[in-house]
Amino acid sequence: MSAPSTGGASRDGYGKALLNIADDPRVVVIEADLGKSTKSCLFREKYPERTVSLGIAEQNMVLVAAGLASCGKVPFASTFAIFTERAFEQVRNGLARPGLVAHICGSHGGIHTGTDGSSAQSIEDLALYRTIPNMTVLHPSDDLSATELTQQLLDYHESSYTRTARNKTPRIYTEKTVKSLQIGKGTILSEGDSVAIIAIGVMVHKALMAAENLRKEGINVTVIDMHTIKPIDTELLDDLANNVQGIVTVEDHSIIGGLGSAVSEYLSENNPTRVVKIGVDDRFGESGGSEELLELVGLTIESIESAVRSIVEL
Numbered sequence: 001m002s003a004p005s006t007g008g009a010s011r012d013g014y015g016k017a018l019l020n021i022a023d024d025p026r027v028v029v030i031e032a033d034l035g036k037s038t039k040s041c042l043f044r045e046k047y048p049e050r051t052v053s054l055g056i057a058e059q060n061m062v063l064v065a066a067g068l069a070s071c072g073k074v075p076f077a078s079t080f081a082i083f084t085e086r087a088f089e090q091v092r093n094g095l096a097r098p099g100l101v102a103h104i105c106g107s108h109g110g111i112h113t114g115t116d117g118s119s120a121q122s123i124e125d126l127a128l129y130r131t132i133p134n135m136t137v138l139h140p141s142d143d144l145s146a147t148e149l150t151q152q153l154l155d156y157h158e159s160s161y162t163r164t165a166r167n168k169t170p171r172i173y174t175e176k177t178v179k180s181l182q183i184g185k186g187t188i189l190s191e192g193d194s195v196a197i198i199a200i201g202v203m204v205h206k207a208l209m210a211a212e213n214l215r216k217e218g219i220n221v222t223v224i225d226m227h228t229i230k231p232i233d234t235e236l237l238d239d240l241a242n243n244v245q246g247i248v249t250v251e252d253h254s255i256i257g258g259l260g261s262a263v264s265e266y267l268s269e270n271n272p273t274r275v276v277k278i279g280v281d282d283r284f285g286e287s288g289g290s291e292e293l294l295e296l297v298g299l300t301i302e303s304i305e306s307a308v309r310s311i312v313e314l
Contacts, residue, residue: 007171010164010201011107013146015039018076020147021154022047028068030054030077032061038078038107038164058083062090065102074101074154081106081122081163088128095159096134103153109139109163110252111280111297112202116166117287123280127257129161130230136160136183137230139259141204142171144178145227152183163201167290170205172225186233192220195308196240199250200226200259203299207250210304219312232262238271246274246311250304252294255279276307 019042021027030052035041044051054061058079065075084091084106095102106125113121129137136158140146146164153160172189173181181187186198190211199207204225211221222244226233240247247267249260260277267273280297294300 007169008143009166009168010140010143010146011037011039011166013140013143014078014105014107014150014162014164015042016143017147017150018043019046021151024074024154026072026074027154028052028073028075030061030065030075032056032058032077032079032083034079034107037080038105040076040078058087059090062087062104063094066090066094066100069095069100069102074103076103076105078105078107080120081109081125082120084161085122085125085128091129091135091159091161092132096132099134099158101156101159103160103162105162105164107164108166110165110201111285111293111299112252112290113166114290114293115287118285121285123252123254123285124257125161125163126229126253126259127261130257130262134158135230136228138162138183138228139200140164140227141201141225142169142173144171144173144175145181145225148178148181149183149227156183165202169202172204172208181227184228184231184233186236187225187227189223189225190221192222193243194219194221194245195311196222196224196244196247197250197304197308198224198226198247198259198263200229202252203250206299206301207304210301210308213301214305214308219308221308226259229259229262232266234266234270237263237266241267241271241273246276248276248278248304248307248311250299251279252299253279255281274311276311278303278307
């Protein structure tokens with residue numbers, strides 16, 4: 001995998017994807033006041049007749065999506081990640097329980113959201129949606145992967161929740177390599193035989209940087225972009241468990257119920273392996289710059305390197 005290049009925010013990729021699939025007349029876009037922030041506004045500008053703007057009414061947004069899905073449409077509904085949680089019951093009972101298919105996008109997820117403050121920093125969204133049957137959970141690492149994965153949802157068989165980020169991050173993929181992404185399959189970005197780092201979202205780039213530094217110490221690390229948290233790629237997890245000394249999971253999300261939990265839950269019962277989880281401890285965020293806050297909660301390149309060394313030195 002080539003070195004990351006400058007890119008956009010994953011929310012930009014979501015907006016681009018909506019335009020790319022707009023030729024399909026089934027596609028409808030639903031907003032809850034924040035179309036400019038989630039980038040669904042790009043679709044609205046070109047296709048106002050297929051856009052429903054509901055104002056600050058997230059619960060209504062989800063049930064309108066359910067109604068449209070029941071009529072054969074493919075709804076894409078978006079707001080801030082933290083505000084999707086207000087509609088948890090509607091996602092559960094209105095979408096997933098009857099087996100309807102609509103796609104929820106929660107933008108501005110994680111501590112990385114920064115200056116919006118702790119009330120807007122959703123660090124539990126992935127955990128919530130993982131618990132719902134008939135629900136796929138995605139967290140792209142850059143704008144290109146957000147575009148590709150969102151486009152794949154057009155003909156997907158069940159409802160989904162996709163978390164996107166507010167701020168720009170380096171590109172992990174190129175226009176060519178991103179085509180290899182597949183929902184439900186983790187992507188191997190680099191290979192090594194010491195430890196595997198499994199990361200999601202904005203932390204994938206930091207995982208790659210940590211791997212590069214560790215390589216200079218003679219520690220060869222595998223780096224995985226596990227963009228699909230549910231269903232988790234168990235085949236890949238088994239392969240990693242059988243070939244490395246241990247696994248480090250890295251996420252801008254609570255260590256309770258997120259990526260680290262998903263990996264540990266599977267491996268503890270099927271292929272016991274040492275797992276070190278890096279994420280947000282049992283706490284809320286604060287207001288500050290993105291990198292400042294990531295450092296505050298220990299989501300740094302250095303913390304990833306230390307976790308890898310702790311496994312190698314056992």
